[in-house]
Structures are given as structure tokens and as C-alpha cells.
Ligand SMILES: [Ca+2]
């Protein structure tokens with residue numbers, strides 16, 4: 001444990017030694033974050049693995065200060081750290097991949113991250129207590145993705161910690177135990193909630209709202225899109241293989257971090273609205289810092305939920321509406337982030353691909369998001385416009401196979417193709433409407449750099465990317 005503290009201290013000290021400007025940009029606004037999680041392998045529930053990958057993809061935007069398994073055996077040893085280690089292995093592979101360069105982008109060193117996992121329950125409790133008591137103007141957020149036992153035991157040892165932390169937890173399912181336990185954050189939750197000593201604790205308790213991340217087919221498409229980003233993306237897809245609940249991107253446990261990342265700053269104004277909507281403050285006098293799902297116009301009995309339990313499905317719809325509506329924005333922002341972290345022009349030995357959304361675009365074109373488009377985005381061409389791709393590193397002069405991926409709104413379209421400034425005439429894009437498809441062209445490329453332009457003739461179609469087969473001619 002001492003070692004963890006020394007490492008943390010040395011990071012802070014090193015940070016201070018940098019230019020003041022950099023310190024401000026790097027540290028002043030980064031939330032300090034401790035996560036308690038129940039990540040497990042082959043246990044049927046990949047939620048925490050997904051949330052951990054999502055967290056690591058944002059780990060240059062936060063100060064991660066603890067990764068605490070929430071279950072320990074009778075000897076105080078953590079019950080399962082293999083899942084966390086495995087995700088960190090994937091992170092390390094991406095970190096060491098020179099084409100990604102996570103270090104240059106401010107992502108933490110994998111060795112530092114491994115030191116954030118405590119060796120024992122005692123170490124975990126010490127860490128929460130020490131971080132909470134640290135003299136630091138930035139608040140300490142504790143994100144609970146599983147049970148709340150560690151927090152409860154910390155508060156039993158040192159009740160003053162309750163006033164120094166900000167807690168965001170995820171709750172249970174609507175049908176849990178038929179209201180015998182209306183909110184299940186597992187062990188520890190009720191012991192904290194029911195003690196008036198902790199009534200002032202700052203606490204966002206997400207109960208059901210976060211399940212909106214798992215409704216419908218979009219999470220399935222999203223998982224497919226995410227699986228293409230590095231070893232971390234691959235481990236997301238792999239973790240779903242033996243899972244009974246694992247369809248698609250399991251977004252439930254990511255909700256606490258979404259509150260921190262929300263650009264509307266909803267964490268400082270939970271009742272003002274944001275990605276999860278306006279959270280409820282059901283007991284403003286007794287628990288002024290307690291916020292939870294908002295059942296909207298539905299008259300939910302927050303004090304005794306069992307009284308209104310019979311209509312829980314209606315309440316569920318109300319509290320999930322905002323997140324369901326904002327999910328496409330959340331997805332698009334994540335893909336945009338991943339496209340900036342991972343190299344977007346991918347090149348294997350024989351194929352190079354160039355996204356339309358990264359090409360040179362005239363003003364009249366729009367970039368839009370679609371989970372079925374390569375890298376999550378495409379270019380919509382309507383009234384006018386030109387898309388120019390720069391195709392790099394062509395090995396020698398000759399004729400190459402170039403595929404353009406597109407989608408037609410109604411029926412076939414023709415557009416003008418221009419290669420290295422030379423008009424190649426009209427190209428017809430045909431096939432079925434409203435589905436992504438590819439058309440192959442044989443183009444005479446020169447060695448090195450080439451520019452390929454699609455200029456609107458009939459317009460009204462979408463472009464995703466250009467794929468160049470480099471093993472020809
Ligand atoms: Ca969990």
C-alpha cells in the first residue's frame with residue numbers, strides 16, 4: 001500500500017515540476033476517480049469489463065487513483081482480479097503499439113495502473129480513507145459498479161469520509177426480488193442509506209435509468225464498431241462470447257463515468273439535466289446531496305417505493321427516456337474519441353483505407369454518424385460538394401483496384417471522378433437503396449501520393465470510405 005501512495009505522490013510531485021500551464025491543463029480539472037468493481041471472467045456478466053475498457057479509453061481525462069475489486073475472501077484477499085488484469089494486458093498491448101502512441105496522448109503507464117489494484121481488503125480500505133482525507137481541492141469520486149461493502153466498511157472506520165467524497169453508484173433491475181429489496185446496490189448499500197449519520201453524503205444513486213444503454217439493436221452494432229479499436233476493442237467483443245446477458249455493448253456500468261464526462265456538467269448540477277436527464281432530489285431537506293432516477297410525471301413514492309411498485313414499468317420508461325434519447329450522441333462522441341486515439345487511416349500489408357469523414361470536404365457536405373459506417377461516420381452529399389481523398393504511399397505506377405463504399409437513398413446516382421486533377425468522367429453508383437455497398441474501380445495511380453475526388457453530379461448519396469488494394473498492379 002505504501003508503494004501505491006509513494007507512486008501517487010511522485011506523480012503529483014512530477015506534475016508540479018512541469019510548467020505551470022501544463023499542470024493546469026493536465027490536472028486542475030481532472031476528476032480524481034476510484035472505482036469499485038466486480039469484473040469477472042466467464043461469470044456471464046461482462047458489464048464491468050465493458051465499463052473498465054470504456055474507463056481506460058478515457059483515462060487521460062481523469063486521474064484514476066484506485067481500481068478496487070469489491071469482493072474479498074475470509075483472508076481479506078481479493079476474490080477476482082484476473083478480469084481486471086486481463087483488461088490491463090489489452091491496455092498494455094495498445095499502449096506499447098507504436099502506431100497508437102497512447103503515452104504521447106497523456107494516457108497513464110500500464111505499470112502505474114496495475115499498482116492501483118490493492119493486495120488486500122485492508123489496503124483497499126486504507127486507500128479510500130487516505131485519498132478522501134488528502135488535502136486536495138479536486139473532489140474524489142467513487143464510482144460503484146458493484147456492491148458497496150468497501151465504502152460501507154470505510155465509513156464504519158472513519159465516518160468523516162462521508163463528507164469528503166462524491167459517490168456515484170448503479171442500482172438494480174425493476175423486478176429485483178419483487179420489491180423486498182427495492183434498490184440493490186448489494187452489500188453495504190442499505191447500511192449506508194439507512195444511517196442518518198450519512199444523510200449529507202453526496203451521492204448519485206442511479207437505480208434503473210442506466211439500463212437504457214442496453215435496449216434494442218444499437219448496442220449490438222456499437223459493440224461491432226468498438227471491437228475494431230485495438231486490443232481493448234477486441235477484449236470487449238471477446239468478453240461477450242460466454243455471456244448469457246452479453247448482447248452488444250453493455251453500457252449499464254459506464255453510466256457513472258458518463259455523468260463525469262457529460263459536457264453539460266451534470267455532475268455539478270444533477271437536477272439541471274444532461275445525458276441522463278434531470279435527476280430527482282427526492283429528499284431535499286433530509287438528504288440534500290442525494291440524487292436518483294427521475295420518474296418524471298409518474299408519481300413515484302421515493303420514500304416507500306413498494307407502494308408504487310405495481311407501476312414500476314411505467315416509471316422505468318420515464319426514467320430511461322433521456323438516456324435513450326441521448327445514446328446516439330454518447331455513441332458518436334465515443335467513436336469520435338476513438339478515431340482520434342487510434343490511427344484512422346489503417347493500412348495492412350496489402351490494403352489501405354481512407355475515411356470520407358477525414359477527407360478534404362467542401363462546406364456543403366455534412367459528416368454524420370452511423371454505427372454501420374466504417375469508423376462510425378460517413379459524409380452526406382446533397383445539393384453540391386466535392387470529397388477529395390489523398391491516397392498515400394502507392395508503391396509504383398500502375399492500375400490499382402480502388403473500392404468506394406457508399407449508400408444510396410433511393411436509386412442509382414452518377415458522380416464525377418477526378419484523379420490527380422484529371423477528369424475521369426461519370427461513375428455510376430447503383431445497387432439496392434439504403435444499404436452500404438462497395439463499387440470497385442480500376443484506376444491508374446502514380447507512385448507515391450494521389451488525389452481522388454468525387455464531385456457531385458446528381459448528388460444525394462452517402463460516402464463512407466475508399467479502400468485501396470496495394471498489391472496490385
Ligand atoms: Ca457490475
Ligand SMILES: [Ca+2]
Nearest residue numbers: 355374377464
Ligand atoms: Ca467512414
